[in-house]
Amino acid sequence: MLEVKDLHASVGGNTILRGVNLSVPAGEVHAIMGPNGSGKSTLAHVLAGRPGYEVTKGVVRYKGRDLLAMSPEERAREGVFLAFQYPVEISGVSNVYFLKAAANAIRKHRGQPELDAIDFLALVKEKARVVAIDESLIKRPVNEGFSGGEKKRNEIFQMAVLDPALAILDETDSGLDIDALRIVAAGVNQLRSPERAMVLVTHYQRLLDYIVPDVVHVLLDGRIVRSGGKDLALELEKKGYEWLEAPAGSR
Amino acid sequence: MTTAAQAKAFPAEVVRWREEFESFRAGLPREEPEWLRALRTTGMGRFEELGFPTTRQEDWRHTSVAPIARTEFQRPPATASVADLAVLDTLDFGHAFARRQLVFVNGRYAPEFSSAETADGLHIRSLREVLEREPQLVQPYLDRQASGPGRPFAALNSAFLDDGAFISVPEGTVLAEPIHVVFLSAPGAQPTASHPRVLVRAGRKSQATIIESYGGPADAVYFTNAVSEITLEDGAVVDHYRLQRESARAFHIGTLCAVQGRATRFASHAISLGASLSRLDIRQVFAGEGGECVLNGLFLGGDRQHMDTHTWVDHAQPHCSTRELYKGIVDDQARGVFVGRILVRPGAQKTDAIQTNKNLILSREALVDSLPQLEILADDVKCKHGSTTGQLDPLALFYLRSRGIGEGAARALLTYAFASDVIQRIGVEELRAGLTEHLQRWLPGSVDMEAAV
Numbered sequence: 001m002l003e004v005k006d007l008h009a010s011v012g013g014n015t016i017l018r019g020v021n022l023s024v025p026a027g028e029v030h031a032i033m034g035p036n037g038s039g040k041s042t043l044a045h046v047l048a049g050r051p052g053y054e055v056t057k058g059v060v061r062y063k064g065r066d067l068l069a070m071s072p073e074e075r076a077r078e079g080v081f082l083a084f085q086y087p088v089e090i091s092g093v094s095n096v097y098f099l100k101a102a103a104n105a106i107r108k109h110r111g112q113p114e115l116d117a118i119d120f121l122a123l124v125k126e127k128a129r130v131v132a133i134d135e136s137l138i139k140r141p142v143n144e145g146f147s148g149g150e151k152k153r154n155e156i157f158q159m160a161v162l163d164p165a166l167a168i169l170d171e172t173d174s175g176l177d178i179d180a181l182r183i184v185a186a187g188v189n190q191l192r193s194p195e196r197a198m199v200l201v202t203h204y205q206r207l208l209d210y211i212v213p214d215v216v217h218v219l220l221d222g223r224i225v226r227s228g229g230k231d232l233a234l235e236l237e238k239k240g241y242e243w244l245e246a247p248a249g250s251r
Numbered sequence: 252m253t254t255a256a257q258a259k260a261f262p263a264e265v266v267r268w269r270e271e272f273e274s275f276r277a278g279l280p281r282e283e284p285e286w287l288r289a290l291r292t293t294g295m296g297r298f299e300e301l302g303f304p305t306t307r308q309e310d311w312r313h314t315s316v317a318p319i320a321r322t323e324f325q326r327p328p329a330t331a332s333v334a335d336l337a338v339l340d341t342l343d344f345g346h347a348f349a350r351r352q353l354v355f356v357n358g359r360y361a362p363e364f365s366s367a368e369t370a371d372g373l374h375i376r377s378l379r380e381v382l383e384r385e386p387q388l389v390q391p392y393l394d395r396q397a398s399g400p401g402r403p404f405a406a407l408n409s410a411f412l413d414d415g416a417f418i419s420v421p422e423g424t425v426l427a428e429p430i431h432v433v434f435l436s437a438p439g440a441q442p443t444a445s446h447p448r449v450l451v452r453a454g455r456k457s458q459a460t461i462i463e464s465y466g467g468p469a470d471a472v473y474f475t476n477a478v479s480e481i482t483l484e485d486g487a488v489v490d491h492y493r494l495q496r497e498s499a500r501a502f503h504i505g506t507l508c509a510v511q512g513r514a515t516r517f518a519s520h521a522i523s524l525g526a527s528l529s530r531l532d533i534r535q536v537f538a539g540e541g542g543e544c545v546l547n548g549l550f551l552g553g554d555r556q557h558m559d560t561h562t563w564v565d566h567a568q569p570h571c572s573t574r575e576l577y578k579g580i581v582d583d584q585a586r587g588v589f590v591g592r593i594l595v596r597p598g599a600q601k602t603d604a605i606q607t608n609k610n611l612i613l614s615r616e617a618l619v620d621s622l623p624q625l626e627i628l629a630d631d632v633k634c635k636h637g638s639t640t641g642q643l644d645p646l647a648l649f650y651l652r653s654r655g656i657g658e659g660a661a662r663a664l665l666t667y668a669f670a671s672d673v674i675q676r677i678g679v680e681e682l683r684a685g686l687t688e689h690l691q692r693w694l695p696g697s698v699d700m701e702a703a704v
Contacts, residue, residue: 048653051645076655088650092668101664102654109655162654 007058018222034219048082077109079165131187149180173207185210294409324444327357331437348431358445372421396508415448436467453487497525513539552585581617663694
């Protein structure tokens, strides 16, 4: 599904990613862990195509295609989804309108007929149940006045509606209390499927108690320095990141 | 007076307007009341003294009216071509307000498109007709607000006072349906000028919704110099909409005055979409306690349009509130100006005023000057103002695109979202829908906005 080879990227002239290699097959959930400033969020945004995040070297293949050649909207239409760490508030546009515009742009791209308001509302209601989001939030302006937990839940709700093939979740656990975390994790688990790949970017092991990954990668200083099973996350929790730091050949 | 004026050697463009005035005056009916003649003569004299404003004057610092001053405008033809009249269809919201509508073509009342009303003290009719038959009805209100120091265009309007709308709502009358006043300019081959006048008197505890529409055939060159005066007697409620959709080559200067009695509510929604050069001055005064003033505004400028709005709210009495929200969107090489002044006079305690101006710049070469100004001379008041001017938020754009929405559509959606609070405050559904539609056509990446909010 996703093949990242020797990816280098910089933001505002600062090199953040220094040769990331990553392979995520369909059906798997990969966690990317690392301390602050290691490049986790940069990797997530580069994959989604954020302007200003400049790829200086490397290749990213998604379903065999050159992901980096696509605009952000093309990536989304091809099935890439980024759940933002800080979802953007957009006053003046309702959540449901925004989602309908997005869903229909994606459907159009796939040659599917656009959904009318009634069909779309039915879909929205079904997905709202999956992620246990309050229906009143759906009619409000996008993320405006939402609590931190509501914003995160809204991201997962959007993901459920847009049904991506590759979901990248950037620090989805940050700012959530344990109850909110459980709900969000349950939503994500419901969306796990053999056709879907997921990349969880997280600072803490806590999220992985609820969303158990197939593979855990450790990102340090812009490179993946260690990969392993879910036990690697527990080890990191115990020992911290220091024991992995300054691996031979870095910089 | 004429002799004295000529002796002072006014600039050529002012002399031209004086000649035009003399010819206009010669054609007026002889039996007019003396006060009306005097009003015109005084107006002309004031205009002569003031001349066209220059950018050296503080009030006109951001707007040059040189293109108006140098154009030789003819008096407009009495009738318009069938093709030009068809423009009415684009101005009247699908005949939504046909029951209470006054249409003016080239400043002159067009009864065939209008439905005037005169019954039980309610007047919705041509000002000229009232001046001819019952001038005493308008004398207490006419030119009581618009004339003031340093207002050359209002003075020019008074000089050429001829026709317009007269709306008088008697005490206690509540009009549920809006009154639509349409000013269509159809100049023909030569540039023309018209000086429309709207006079509104809302009696005690009356309620009315008034829509003023201005427009003309695409690419026609003309000058609309409009003055509206609104008097709200104690307890009156007036919702006023002003929709400026002049041709892309037109000049539009508007003066809107409102005086609010005790416990009145005046809401103004001013939407500027057309004209190559436009200026709107809104002047409001609280003449009694407990009044509420709401000023909403939106201007949308593209190409090389220049759009200037000045608002002036005068808290001359205590216990009054103002809520002002003006938004501007400029694209291409358009230029917008917002100058908003709120004056809280000594003794106007418990004033509660909020003024907000937000501008969105969509291109590199577009520009907005924003000058919110609060002058507070009372000590027990709650006032604040704020102004922001910026571009679309790149992160919000990315957020929309990351969900599959194309860049053009994302820009359009965010631009619409920017304007949406002003649009949502519009209480007349047909206007709200019409404006949404306009915005949709105006914005590049066509998206269906109607359901956006």
